[in-house]
Amino acid sequence: MIAVRWKRAARAMLVLSALTALPSAGLTSSGRVALTFDDLPVFGKFESAADGAEVTDRLLAGMTRHRWKVTGFVNEVQLEAADRPQRIALLQQWLDAGMDLGNHTFSHLSLNTTPVDAYIADVARGELVTSPLLAAEGRRERWFRYPYLETGTTVAERATFEHWLRSRRYRVAPVTMENSDWQFSAPYDDAVERGDARGAAAIKRSYLAFTRRIVGWYRLAGRALFGRQPAFVFLLHASRLNAASLEGLAGILRAEGLRVVSLDAGMRDPAYRTPDRYVGRDGNEWLERWSSTLHRDLPFESIPEVPSAIAASDMRLEFKEDPRAVSPLGGDIPLTP
Numbered sequence: 001m002i003a004v005r006w007k008r009a010a011r012a013m014l015v016l017s018a019l020t021a022l023p024s025a026g027l028t029s030s031g032r033v034a035l036t037f038d039d040l041p042v043f044g045k046f047e048s049a050a051d052g053a054e055v056t057d058r059l060l061a062g063m064t065r066h067r068w069k070v071t072g073f074v075n076e077v078q079l080e081a082a083d084r085p086q087r088i089a090l091l092q093q094w095l096d097a098g099m100d101l102g103n104h105t106f107s108h109l110s111l112n113t114t115p116v117d118a119y120i121a122d123v124a125r126g127e128l129v130t131s132p133l134l135a136a137e138g139r140r141e142r143w144f145r146y147p148y149l150e151t152g153t154t155v156a157e158r159a160t161f162e163h164w165l166r167s168r169r170y171r172v173a174p175v176t177m178e179n180s181d182w183q184f185s186a187p188y189d190d191a192v193e194r195g196d197a198r199g200a201a202a203i204k205r206s207y208l209a210f211t212r213r214i215v216g217w218y219r220l221a222g223r224a225l226f227g228r229q230p231a232f233v234f235l236l237h238a239s240r241l242n243a244a245s246l247e248g249l250a251g252i253l254r255a256e257g258l259r260v261v262s263l264d265a266g267m268r269d270p271a272y273r274t275p276d277r278y279v280g281r282d283g284n285e286w287l288e289r290w291s292s293t294l295h296r297d298l299p300f301e302s303i304p305e306v307p308s309a310i311a312a313s314d315m316r317l318e319f320k321e322d323p324r325a326v327s328p329l330g331g332d333i334p335l336t337p
């Protein structure tokens with residue numbers, strides 16, 4: 001994904017002047033989007049369950065207000081703390097609010113860098129809490145989301161893993177819309193932590209402005225591939241930033257004519273029967289994967305780019321946190337201080 005982003009950055013340099021003129025507003029509206037939130041219970045800095053409760057409460061209150069049914073993808077490694085019961089209670093809150101939960105591996109591993117047996121073991125470990133929570137309500141854990149969107153570097157690896165997934169009756173949850181929310185998230189958390197309310201508000205404004213443009217771009221890209229607008233599956237993270245931005249996000253989806261539907265409903269769109277034959281290191285989203293299957297180009301010449309100050313700030317903060325850090329969507333990024 002990161003390599004792709006840099007490729008996109010180079011392209012975006014050429015078309016800066018075109019960015020304000022994305023014609024998305026002119027497209028007719030009858031679109032649908034399924035919302036998915038990764039890295040539950042809480043993405044980003046999460047010192048205690050009490051800290052996480054604030055984010056969870058706010059996210060779920062906003063979704064309930066809008067009657068959204070979304071799917072959250074859990075990394076159960078986050079439950080490994082002294083306040084484990086309270087952390088598990090955060091997941092229960094998602095179910096109580098009518099949301100679905102899926103598996104995002106136990107420890108947020110990449111299939112590109114993990115032997116397939118170890119990867120399978122990690123995914124199996126990632127359902128030990130979530131599956132029983134769902135079962136207690138007569139439900140079943142059915143969705144899997146690849147961390148970093150990295151699906152392995154060989155056909156054999158991916159086939160072995162996805163055969164195992166099917167044997168456990170999981171389906172892969174693809175991604176056909178994303179807004180790089182993870183890059184805005186660390187600078188936002190940092191501003192909040194420093195008590196810099198103006199800085200946090202500016203990052204949120206920048207995030208929503210970028211989201212508006214990238215959602216418009218994905219609508220164009222969907223049409224370029226299918227000649228119509230597919231139902232999208234939107235990747236977001238269970239972050240403090242999104243908790244604070246839910247009204248803004250709802251306004252953007254409304255303005256773009258996108259109605260929120262469940263992941264099940266979105267996935268019934270025949271677009272999701274398009275084969276994905278991508279094999280390689282990039283954690284590409286599925287429109288890009290299908291663009292090679294279908295031999296149709298995506299309109300990369302007009303893709304908006306994350307503001308460079310945000311991207312730089314995110315990298316700086318991640319490096320400060322962990323000099324071996326990886327970005328949530330970009331496993332193989334060579335970080336330099």
Ligand SMILES: [Zn+2]
Nearest residue numbers: 038039147148
């Ligand atoms: Zn993730």
